[in-house]
Amino acid sequence: MQLSPFMQSLGLQYPLFQGGMAWVADGKLAAAVSNAGGLGIIGGGNAPGSAVATEIQTAISLTERPFGVNVMLLSPHVDEVVAEILKQKDNIAVVTTGAGNPARYLEQFRAANIKVIPVVGSVALARMMARSGVDAVIAEGMESGGHIGKLTTMALVPQVVDAIDLPVIAAGGIGDGRGMAAAFMLGAQGVQMGTRFLVATESKVHPTYKKAVLKAKDIDTMVTGDYAGHPSRVIKNPMAKKYVQIEKAEAAKTHPDFESLDELGNGSLRRAVQTGDPQTGAYMAGEIAGMVQEEQSAQTIVQTVCQQADRLLNRKSEE
Ligand SMILES: Cc1cc2nc3c(=O)[nH]c(=O)nc-3n(C[C@H](O)[C@H](O)[C@H](O)COP(=O)(O)O)c2cc1C
Known part of the structure; x- marks a missing residue:
């Protein structure tokens, strides 16, 4: 699969991020996604720094490939979490952020050679983040699982792509290769998926919750x-x-x-x-839950999604 220079700079095989889901995305899931060639992301949520540090250690022990951490900027433990990330700067490629503006940590992350990619739900927020000096943005539509904004992915992504001069990763409602290919057509350089990874074999989500996603x-x-x-x-x-x-x-x-x-x-x-x-x-869980019908390994998810997207995108360019 063709990767943009930014995605290549992250050392990825596939431009697919696994969303840093609070309570769900632990070191084991993130490592499995990274081993499959995508970007696994540990969800910091509201956890204390020591708990996030444990998950970072788990990921380090399970993969040699790049992975990231999601920092919830409203967490009462945000300073500790950032400190733990900086301690492991040689092992962490990316920090994604939610619920706020990461501006006050940008200098430290930049010095540590960690790319900062906030989640945005509007053009105004994307512009503000771009002005702060972030490396890319994740434009997330309201189809997604978890906390949401007001716009759909289809409407949001191209408007963000047009508004800022940074790589855009599309999130929300992407569950297979068709969604990934569509996101590329909208101008995204990569995608982030959450809901489909809820039911990954390596996900620790309780079987009753997994079953509800699979049945939805x-x-x-x-x-x-x-x-x-x-x-x-x-x-x-x-x-x-x-x-x-x-x-x-x-x-x-x-x-x-x-x-x-x-x-x-x-x-x-x-x-x-x-x-x-x-x-x-x-x-x-997101609206795409209706398409998620099987518990599969992170490797199968990453490969089937990216291979299907690749086929579709190549077919398009041959026409
Ligand atoms: C259970 C769950 C928890 C989530 N927690 C977070 C979080 O802590 N921080 C964050 O930035 N995004 C969070 N998200 C959003 C995902 O990272 C991702 O962007 C989103 O799930 C993509 O849309 P999709 O669900 O349609 O695949 C969460 C999503 C889910 C389903």
Whole structure:
């Protein structure tokens, strides 16, 4: 597969990132994706620095290939996590960031030769990140699993590509080689996938949650947190329905108290991943869940997606 100079500079065989999913993407999953030639990314989430350091060590022990870490900038432990990443600077190729602006860490990452790639959901944010001096952006549409913006991948990616002079990686709603090829047609240099890796053999997601992803149809996801201002795409389950019911009732009040949802919402992804309980766990997953029908190894996922995309892109250029 043809790689852009930026993707080549990361040392990848395939321009496919595995999203740094909180609670899901540990060192084992990231290493498996990197060993398959993509970019595995450890999800830092809200974990303390020591926990992220353990996952980094696991990845180092399992792969010689480049991998990355996702830093949640709103995490109370963000400084510790950044410090742990910098300690392992020779082993970490990329930092992706969510929920904020990584500007205050850019100089340190640049000095450590680590590429910084924030996730953006709008052109304005992409422009702001480009001005801060990041290396590339991940343009993520609202089809994706987890926290989402307002635009679709199809509309967002080409607008971001036109707006900034940096490599763009497309995310959200990409589940196979057709989606990857389409993202390239929109001007992306690579793709990031999350939902399909939830059910990778190497993923530690609880079997009940995995089964819900595998069983999901196209219309089986919903958005929670819309009223409270932190929309998140999850598979419809009792927990998600209860959450939105309470949220709607609060929104109808003159003085909504969305904090009353904290008890239900806090830790809900962790509970889904660890216990699989549909009453209390948020099964975060994207609309593409309807296409994910098999638990496969990270290697099979990476190879089948990239080979299919390659075939389609070559066919296009031969026509
Ligand atoms: C369970 C889950 C957890 C996620 N956690 C994070 C996260 O902590 N940080 C982040 O930047 N993106 C997170 N994401 C988004 C993914 O990294 C990725 O961009 C997204 O899943 C791509 O869309 P897709 O689900 O349609 O493949 C999460 C996604 C899922 C499904």
